[in-house]
Amino acid sequence: MLKYLPYPISVLRLGASRQVFCTNKLNVHSKNCPNKLSFDCFKPKIFQRSFSSDECHSEDETTVPSNKTLDIKSITNGDPQLEHKFKVLLLETEVLRQEGCRIPSNDFLKEHHWKQLLQLDSKSARRKLLEFTFRVQKKRESQQLKKELKRKERGEKPLVPESQGALIYDLSHNSMLLRVYDSTIDNFHNWRALQASMFGQKIVIDCGYDTEMTVRENSNCAKQLMYVFSENRKHDDPFDVYFCNMKRDTILFDTLKKSIPTMDEPWFPMNVYECSYLDLFPKDKLVYLTPHCREVLYEYDHDAIYIIGAIVDKTNPEPLSLAKAKKEGLKMAKLPLDRYLQWSSGSGKSLAINHVINILLDIKTTGDWHYALQHVPTRKVEKVITKSSTKRFGGRLSFDKDSGLFEEKKEAFWKPKWLNKSKDSRMKSEENNTDVGRQINIKKILND
Amino acid sequence: MWCWRVSCTLNSRSLCGVYVNFVNLSRHFSSLRTTRSVKEDVLPLLLPPDLQDSKANDWTSIRNNVKENKDVPLSTVDFVILNYCCSTKQYSLGIKFWKYLEEAGIKPNLATKRKYLYLLYKCSRTSGKREETQILKLCDDIQKEYKVLDPTTSEHVAQALSVTKCWRQGIKLLDEVKITATPTTETYSAVAAAAFENLENELGLEIVKEIIEKDRKPLDYVYMSYFSQIKSNSSYKHAREKIEELFKFLGQYDLIFNQKDAEVFVQYCKEWTDSASLTVVNKSGICKSCSQKLEKVTLTEIEFEQLKNDFLENVIIGKDVFNKTNPKELEKLQQFLKSNKKYDVVIDGLNVAFSAGVKSPQTFAFLVASVVKHFVENNKKVLVVGRTHMKKWPKNYWNYIAHNADLFLVDCLSQDDPYLLYCALNSKNETVLVSKDLMRSHLFRLNTFNQKGLFKRWLMQNQWKLQYVSKDGKVSFMHPLPYFRTIQKNLNVWHIPYESNKTKEFKRNNPNYASYTTEWACIKFPTAT
Numbered sequence: 019m020l021k022y023l024p025y026p027i028s029v030l031r032l033g034a035s036r037q038v039f040c041t042n043k044l045n046v047h048s049k050n051c052p053n054k055l056s057f058d059c060f061k062p063k064i065f066q067r068s069f070s071s072d073e074c075h076s077e078d079e080t081t082v083p084s085n086k087t088l089d090i091k092s093i094t095n096g097d098p099q100l101e102h103k104f105k106v107l108l109l110e111t112e113v114l115r116q117e118g119c120r121i122p123s124n125d126f127l128k129e130h131h132w133k134q135l136l137q138l139d140s141k142s143a144r145r146k147l148l149e150f151t152f153r154v155q156k157k158r159e160s161q162q163l164k165k166e167l168k169r170k171e172r173g174e175k176p177l178v179p180e181s182q183g184a185l186i187y188d189l190s191h192n193s194m195l196l197r198v199y200d201s202t203i204d205n206f207h208n209w210r211a212l213q214a215s216m217f218g219q220k221i222v223i224d225c226g227y228d229t230e231m232t233v234r235e236n237s238n239c240a241k242q243l244m245y246v247f248s249e250n251r252k253h254d255d256p257f258d259v260y261f262c263n264m265k266r267d268t269i270l271f272d273t274l275k276k277s278i279p280t281m282d283e284p285w286f287p288m289n290v291y292e293c294s295y296l297d298l299f300p301k302d303k304l305v306y307l308t309p310h311c312r313e314v315l316y317e318y319d320h321d322a323i324y325i326i327g328a329i330v331d332k333t334n335p336e337p338l339s340l341a342k343a344k345k346e347g348l349k350m351a352k353l354p355l356d357r358y359l360q361w362s363s364g365s366g367k368s369l370a371i372n373h374v375i376n377i378l379l380d381i382k383t384t385g386d387w388h389y390a391l392q393h394v395p396t397r398k399v400e401k402v403i404t405k406s407s408t409k410r411f412g413g414r415l416s417f418d419k420d421s422g423l424f425e426e427k428k429e430a431f432w433k434p435k436w437l438n439k440s441k442d443s444r445m446k447s448e449e450n451n452t453d454v455g456r457q458i459n460i461k462k463i464l465n466d
Numbered sequence: 467m468w469c470w471r472v473s474c475t476l477n478s479r480s481l482c483g484v485y486v487n488f489v490n491l492s493r494h495f496s497s498l499r500t501t502r503s504v505k506e507d508v509l510p511l512l513l514p515p516d517l518q519d520s521k522a523n524d525w526t527s528i529r530n531n532v533k534e535n536k537d538v539p540l541s542t543v544d545f546v547i548l549n550y551c552c553s554t555k556q557y558s559l560g561i562k563f564w565k566y567l568e569e570a571g572i573k574p575n576l577a578t579k580r581k582y583l584y585l586l587y588k589c590s591r592t593s594g595k596r597e598e599t600q601i602l603k604l605c606d607d608i609q610k611e612y613k614v615l616d617p618t619t620s621e622h623v624a625q626a627l628s629v630t631k632c633w634r635q636g637i638k639l640l641d642e643v644k645i646t647a648t649p650t651t652e653t654y655s656a657v658a659a660a661a662f663e664n665l666e667n668e669l670g671l672e673i674v675k676e677i678i679e680k681d682r683k684p685l686d687y688v689y690m691s692y693f694s695q696i697k698s699n700s701s702y703k704h705a706r707e708k709i710e711e712l713f714k715f716l717g718q719y720d721l722i723f724n725q726k727d728a729e730v731f732v733q734y735c736k737e738w739t740d741s742a743s744l745t746v747v748n749k750s751g752i753c754k755s756c757s758q759k760l761e762k763v764t765l766t767e768i769e770f771e772q773l774k775n776d777f778l779e780n781v782i783i784g785k786d787v788f789n790k791t792n793p794k795e796l797e798k799l800q801q802f803l804k805s806n807k808k809y810d811v812v813i814d815g816l817n818v819a820f821s822a823g824v825k826s827p828q829t830f831a832f833l834v835a836s837v838v839k840h841f842v843e844n845n846k847k848v849l850v851v852g853r854t855h856m857k858k859w860p861k862n863y864w865n866y867i868a869h870n871a872d873l874f875l876v877d878c879l880s881q882d883d884p885y886l887l888y889c890a891l892n893s894k895n896e897t898v899l900v901s902k903d904l905m906r907s908h909l910f911r912l913n914t915f916n917q918k919g920l921f922k923r924w925l926m927q928n929q930w931k932l933q934y935v936s937k938d939g940k941v942s943f944m945h946p947l948p949y950f951r952t953i954q955k956n957l958n959v960w961h962i963p964y965e966s967n968k969t970k971e972f973k974r975n976n977p978n979y980a981s982y983t984t985e986w987a988c989i990k991f992p993t994a995t
Contacts (some may be wrong), residue, residue, distance in 0.1 A: 102614065102645070106614050106646050107616075109612065109616040109619075113576050113580075113618070113619065116541060116542060117545050117577045139647065140647055141617060141618065336785075338786075342788070344788045345786075345788045345792075
C-alpha cells in the first residue's frame with residue numbers, strides 16, 4: 019500500500035518528521051571560487067515538524083552545512099557560454115523552488131542531471147525533468163524509510179543457542195535442502211545462451227539508431243535491450259543474439275552497461291559488435307524486420323538471419339528501418355499482425371524490441387503464429403482472428419462451435435498442454451493433421 | 467484513496483504543500499481534477515471573503531494560518547497570494563499586500579518580487595496609470611542583487627520596464643532570455659508596444675516580425691500603441707501613410723487576426739477614413755460593406771521557383787533520400803519532367819481512388835478514369851501520379867487512363883505525395899492539383915516560415931478537392947475560393963481577414979468541420995484628391 023502513496027502522505031502515516039527545504043538568498047556569482055561553485059551559499063534551512071504533536075514550533079530553523087561542491091568545469095567543459103547558461107539554470111531552479119514547485123534538493127542534483135538540463139532549451143522541458151527527478155528523490159527517500167521501518171520491525175537477529183559441539187539442524191544451518199543461489203540460476207541461463215551461440219539460430223539487433231532517438235527514448239531502448247538479453251537466455255531454445263552497430267560512448271551503450279555491468283567481459287554470453295551485420299553475415303541470408311514494408315512474414319525461415327531495429331520511436335515517425343534496408347539492399351519482412359490479430363483502435367502498431375524477440379522465439383519453437391503473437395500486449399488487441407490451430411495451442415479466445423461465438427478465456431496466457439507431454443504424444447498429434455483428428459485430439463487432452 | 471487523489475490535485479505548482487490545511491475540505495474537492503479548478507476554487511477559501519477591505523492584521527492572520535501548518539515556507543505563501551491576485555486580475559489587492567509586506571518589514575524573495583513586477587506591469591497596461599518609480603526601483607534592486615537572471619525573471623523585468631522610460635533595456639533582456647528559452651508572446655508584445663509608443667517604428671516592426679516568424683500572433687495592444695502614436699502627432703497624410711505601412715507589413719504573413727485586433731483596427735481607423743467596419747464577404751468574394759471584389763494572390767515567378775527548389779530539398783530528399791524514396795527513382799522523375807511539357811492538371815491517383823473508401827479495384831479505376839475524363843473533355847493536359855501496383859487495375863478503365871493521361875508511377879515502397887506536389891510545382895503557376903489530402907506532413911518538412919507561407923498560399927489556391935462522382939461518371943469538385951484570405955488593398959479599400967470569437971468557438975467544438983471564415987474588416991480611405 020505504501021508503495022502507491024505519494025511521498026507526503028506516506029510519511030504522514032509513518033509519523034515521521036517531514037522536512038521542507040528552502041534556501042537562503044542565492045549568490046550565483048561567488049567571487050572567491052570562479053570555477054568551483056560552492057554550495058555553501060545554499061545552506062538549506064530546515065523547517066522541522068512532527069505531525070503527531072499539536073503544539074506549534076516556533077521557527078526552529080536549523081542550518082545544515084553542506085560541503086557539496088559542483089565542478090562547473092567538468093559540466094561545461096570550460097565553455098564560457100555554457101557556464102553562463104549553467105548559472106542561469108541554477109538561479110532558475112532556485113526560484114522555482116521558491117515558488118513551491120516540486121524541485122529536488124541541490125544535494126540530489128548530480129553532474130549528469132545538470133548536463134541534461136543544459137541540453138534542454140525550453141523552460142517547461144526543464145521543469146518537467148526537475149519534477150521527474152523530484153519524484154525519484156522522494157521515492158528513494160521513502161524506500162529508505164520503509165527499509166528502516168522493516169528493520170526495526172524485524173528486530174535483532176535471534177541468537178544462535180550455543181551448541182556444544184553438535185550440529186544444529188535448521189534451514190540456515192545444516193539441512194538436507196540445498197539452497198539454490200541466484201548465481202546458480204544465472205549460470206544455468208548463461209550456459210543455455212552459450213549453447214545457442216554454438217548451435218542456435220542467429221539473430222541480429224541493429225543498435226545503430228541512437229542518434230535518431232532522444233535521451234529518454236535511448237534509455238527506454240537500453241532497457242528493452244536488457245530484456246531482450248534476459249528473456250532470450252531464459253527460453254528453452256534461445257537465439258544467438260548479435261548486438262550490431264553498437265557504438266561506444268553513446269547514451270544507449272552507457273545505459274545498457276549500467277543494467278548489465280558485465281556485458282564487456284569475455285566470458286559473458288553476449289555478442290556486442292561495433293561493426294555492421296553486413297561485415298558478419300552473408301547478405302542473402304539477412305532479412306530486415308520492418309513494419310513499414312509490404313512483404314509479410316507468413317512462413318518462418320529457420321535458415322534466415324533476422325534483423326530487428328532497436329528503435330523506440332515515440333517522437334519520430336519516420337520509417338528509418340525501411341530506409342536502411344532499402345539503402346543496403348536487404349530483404350524485408352513484417353510480422354503478420356494483421357492476419358492474426360485485430361488491432362484495437364487508437365493503439366499504435368509498434369512493438370517493444372523484447373516483445374518482438376519473444377514472438378520470434380515462440381514462432382521458432384512452435385511454428386504457430388497464434389501462439390507466438392500472444393506476446394503482443396493485450397491492450398493493443400481487440401480480438402484474435404481465430405483459426406482451428408488456436409484450439410491446438412490455446413489462444414486468448416476460443417471458438418464455441420455450438421453458439422458460433424467467440425468466448426473469452428479467463429486465463430490470458432497459458433502454455434499449450436502438449437509442451438508438457440512426452441515427445442511421442444506430440445508426434446502423434448502432428449500426424450492427425452486433419453481438423454477432425456485435431457478435435458478428437460483436443461478432447462483427449464481435455465479429458466486427460 | 468481519496469487522500470491520494472486530493473494530494474495529487476493540490477500539488478499544483480502554486481499550492482504545493484498548502485493542502486494539509488484542507489484535509490477536511492478534501493472530500494469536497496476530490497471531484498476536482500484539473501489544477502485550474504483548484505486554483506479557482508481553493509484559493510478564495512484560503513483568503514477571507516472580505517479581502518478587498520482587509521487591513522494589515524488580516525494579512526498577518528492569513529500568513530499565520532498557513533504558518534501554523536508549516537508545510538510551506540512563508541515566502542512561498544507570499545508568492546501564492548500574489549499569483550492569485552494576478553490570475554484573478556485583482557491588481558489593487560496585490561498592491562495592498564505588497565504595502566503590508568513593506569510595512570511589516572518582511573523581505574520578499576525573488577519569486578515574489580518578480581511576480582509583483584508582473585502585477586505592476588499588468589496594472590499599468592490595463593489601467594493606464596503607470597507605476598514608474600516603483601518599477602524602476604524594484605528592477606534596479608533585482609539587477610543589483612543578481613548578476614545573471616533566469617529567463618522568467620528577465621521577462622518580467624522586461625515587461626515591467628516596457629512601461630517606463632528605460633524600455634530599451636527590454637531588448638537586451640530579450641536577447642538574454644533567448645540563451646536559455648524562447649521569450650513569451652507577452653514579453654515580445656510589451657517591448658514592441660513600448661517601441662511604437664516611443665516612436666521607434668522600425669524597431670517595433672522588427673520585433674513584431676520576430677513574433678510572427680515564431681508562428682505566434684502579436685497581442686492587440688501592440689496595434690493599439692501603434693495607432694495611438696499616430697493619433698497623437700500627425701496630419702492626415704502622415705497617418706494614412708503610417709496605417710498603410712502597417713497593413714502592407716502584416717500582409718506579407720497571411721495572418722488571420724482575432725476579433726479584438728480587428729476591433730482595434732476599425733476603432734482607430736475610423737478617425738481617418740470614410741468608413742471602417744466589420745463585415746462579411748460572400749462566396750464569390752464580394753464585400754458586403756463596400757461591394758468591392760476581393761482578389762487572388764498568385765505567387766510571383768521567383769517565389770514559385772524558390773518554393774519548387776525548397777520543396778525538392780526539404781521534402782523529397784530531407785534527411786535521408788531512402789526515407790521516402792530512392793535515388794534511382796528521383797533521377798527517373800528528373801528525366802520524366804525534362805522530357806514532358808507543362809501540365810494543366812495533376813491528379814493524385816490513389817487519393818482519388820480511395821476517396822470513396824476501400825472498395826474493389828473496379829471502383830478505384832472507375833473513379834480515376836472519370837476524373838481523367840472530366841479534364842480531358844475540357845482539353846486539359848493531365849498527369850496521374852500513383853504507385854506501380856495500380857497497373858493491376860481492371861484493363862477497361864486502366865487503358866483509358868493510360869491513353870489519355872501521362873503517368874508517373876512510383877515504387878510501392880515510396881511515398882507518392884511528395885512526387886505529386888513536385889510534379890505540380892514543376893508545371894505552371896496555375897496548374898490544378900486534384901487531391902483531398904491536406905498535405906500537412908509535407909508542410910511541416912519545410913524549414914522556414916517563409917517557405918511554409920508560400921506553400922500554403924500555393925496549395926490554398928490550386929487544390930481542387932473531389933467531392934462526388936455520379937454513376938455515369940459526372941464529377942464535382944470543391945474549388946478553391948476565388949479570393950485569397952490575406953490583407954489586401956482593392957482600390958482604396960483595405961480588407962483584413964479576422965476570425966470572430968463565435969467562429970473560433972464553433973471551430974473548437976466542431977474540429978472536423980471545414981469552414982472558411984468569411985469575416986473581414988473593411989477600411990475605406992477617401993479617394994485622393
